[in-house]
Each structure stands twice: as C-alpha cells, then as structure tokens.
Amino acid sequence: MYELLVTNSRAMPAALKSVEAMDSDPPGHVAEVLSGATLATHFRPLGGTQGSNAVLGPSQVGVIWLDVSVPEGSRVPQHLVHRIRFSYPEAPAPGVPADIVEMVANTPVSDRPSAVIAPPLSGQGWVDVNGCCATVTSHRGAVLPLRNALHIPERFAIDFLQIGSGGHFYTDDPQNVNNWRSFGEPVRAVSHGLIVEAVDGLPEQTPLRPPTGITLQSVAGNHVIEKFEQNGHTYYALYAHLKKGSLASAGIRRGKTVQTGQELGKLGNTGNSTAPHLHFHVSDKPDALASDGLPYEFSSYFLRGRALSGRALDYAIDKGTSLKLAPHAPTGKRRNQLPLNLDIIDFSSCPVGISPRLAPFTKKRIC
Numbered sequence: 001m002y003e004l005l006v007t008n009s010r011a012m013p014a015a016l017k018s019v020e021a022m023d024s025d026p027p028g029h030v031a032e033v034l035s036g037a038t039l040a041t042h043f044r045p046l047g048g049t050q051g052s053n054a055v056l057g058p059s060q061v062g063v064i065w066l067d068v069s070v071p072e073g074s075r076v077p078q079h080l081v082h083r084i085r086f087s088y089p090e091a092p093a094p095g096v097p098a099d100i101v102e103m104v105a106n107t108p109v110s111d112r113p114s115a116v117i118a119p120p121l122s123g124q125g126w127v128d129v130n131g132c133c134a135t136v137t138s139h140r141g142a143v144l145p146l147r148n149a150l151h152i153p154e155r156f157a158i159d160f161l162q163i164g165s166g167g168h169f170y171t172d173d174p175q176n177v178n179n180w181r182s183f184g185e186p187v188r189a190v191s192h193g194l195i196v197e198a199v200d201g202l203p204e205q206t207p208l209r210p211p212t213g214i215t216l217q218s219v220a221g222n223h224v225i226e227k228f229e230q231n232g233h234t235y236y237a238l239y240a241h242l243k244k245g246s247l248a249s250a251g252i253r254r255g256k257t258v259q260t261g262q263e264l265g266k267l268g269n270t271g272n273s274t275a276p277h278l279h280f281h282v283s284d285k286p287d288a289l290a291s292d293g294l295p296y297e298f299s300s301y302f303l304r305g306r307a308l309s310g311r312a313l314d315y316a317i318d319k320g321t322s323l324k325l326a327p328h329a330p331t332g333k334r335r336n337q338l339p340l341n342l343d344i345i346d347f348s349s350c351p352v353g354i355s356p357r358l359a360p361f362t363k364k365r366i367c
C-alpha cells in the first residue's frame, strides 16, 4: 500500500487512462491495474477532491493510491515500476503525441516487517472506522505538507468506536460524551516501550458537533506517542483523542517506560474529534502529523463481522440506531492481522498477560 505522485508539466489537462504496477525484475509481471472508475476513486489532485474521472489539470500534481498484493507464499518483488497511460486533448508540442505511455517510478519495496503488537483496547464490539484498504478514506487521503515534505501519517490508521450488545454507539442524548459506549474505556500500550510525547489537559468536544479550538498542536487532542523496537526497527504508536486528565491519572508522562497492556489513559473525545473514539496508528517518526504511516498487525482478535457500509455506519452514529451488519461477512479468530475498514472485532476482555476469571457471585468474566 503506497502512493504515486504524478506531475502534469503541460499547460493542458492530462486524462489518466490506466496505471499498472509491475515487478521490475524480471519486468512485466503486473501486480495491480487501476483503470476507469477504479482509477478515478484512487486518484485526486494534490489537496483536491475526487472527481468522476482521473484528470490531472494543467501544471497540476496528483496522488494515485495503490494496493499491491501478491498471493500468499509467493515471492515479493524487490522493486516495482509503473506503466502509466494518459492522453492530452491534442498533441501538446510538435513531435509529442496526444496519447502517451510512460514507465515511471521504479521504486524499491520496503523490507521492513510490519509491527506485530498487542491490541490498544480490550473488550467487545470495536468497529474499525476509516481503516485500511481498498478505499481512500479520510485517513489514507490525508497528504500533509509539513516540515518541507509531504507526509501520510494516517496511512494505516484506525478510528475505534464501540457498539454495545444491541449494536448502538450510545444511549439517550449523544451530545453527552458519557452516553457513548466507548467513552472512558482504558487505552493500553501495544508494546513494551518509551513514552516520547504525552499531552493532557485539553477539554472534551461535544459529540456530533464541529470540534472547536483546533490548532496543528491540538489536532490529536490529549495523546500519547510511544516508541518501541521490534526486529531491529523503531516504530512510533500514536493513541489520540484521550479523555482529559486520564493520562495524569494513569501516571503517564514523557520519558516513562511502559509495559505491554499497561494503561496509558482513557478513550475520550478531545482534539479534532466529533465522537468518542481512539485514533490509533503506527508511524516512522515521533510526530502525530509529520511522519509516515507504517503497517502493523494485532497479535490476536476475534472478527465478529462487518458493518454493512460506510453510509450505514454514519446513519447509526447520526441517528442512534443499531448498526446494520453486512450479511455473510467473514468471522473467526485472527492472529497477526490488521483488521479492515468496517470490521467489527472483539479483543480479549483483559489486558495482555492477564487471563479472565469468573467473579464469585455474578459469575461475570473479570480480569
């Protein structure tokens, strides 16, 4: 999963026809093709919005989002090269054809393994919102010009919102944060690591209302950035929008070492947030925005099902109705996988290293 930046250096529009990602050694094996409507949904002018066609305006830069996969067990290419077909309305210059095919962007494939981590939450009914892949979500589409470079920190980010047993995100008045199922749930360290940034003290936003007081510094709300190492590589986990005062209550501050499963704070609705949720991602630098998103896998979870659609999700959040589920969605235990957009997953009811037991009188499973 990555992005191609394309530049139209001519003073007339270039209509993109297709983009093929192929193994460059040996050349020719095509790993992915985008064309027609699929190309249109995976293309945007830089800073622009999706149109019905993939057209790069005069002197414009655009982004093409790619998801290249190989069959399980087969060789992963070391380099990918891209064949791009596009057309100008007429020959842009003497000797230059209107229809052009170019081989571009011979790119090394990263051999950094995806981080395998413990879940940042416990309990059931967590909905993966704005998650990976296939569609260009608000996370994936956030190409941010910061510190003299373009960054895509939220490439693999997930917004976790929780439903109760009836499928509702909240009861009664949604503008009271306490009525949301997920508000106040413990957020836990996904790995043994070092806290390199900890911000607390920002107020809760009112759910389902536009957030207020947002700056580049407060966009993640109360948050933690944790540095951890795996297989000789360094990763940074971001836990954002945490409840005011919850980091302080958990004793979390910059410079503190934490263990896997240790509480970092509580799920909240601070910063650029319109509903209580945990924004979680892993990236390559200790910065919520000026960094690039890296893939990660949760060591264990149970896939309960999938929301019917993004529209069904929005409806359940806006109206307070039960979330509609997709029929025949896959279910079952998952190990070392990244949940996909709209998946509904159950994490263990206890933090890593603690087994659930039955309470003596209620017979409920407790940690």
Ligand SMILES: [Zn+2]
Pocket: 130, 139, 157, 158, 159, 279, 280
């Ligand atoms: Zn998010």
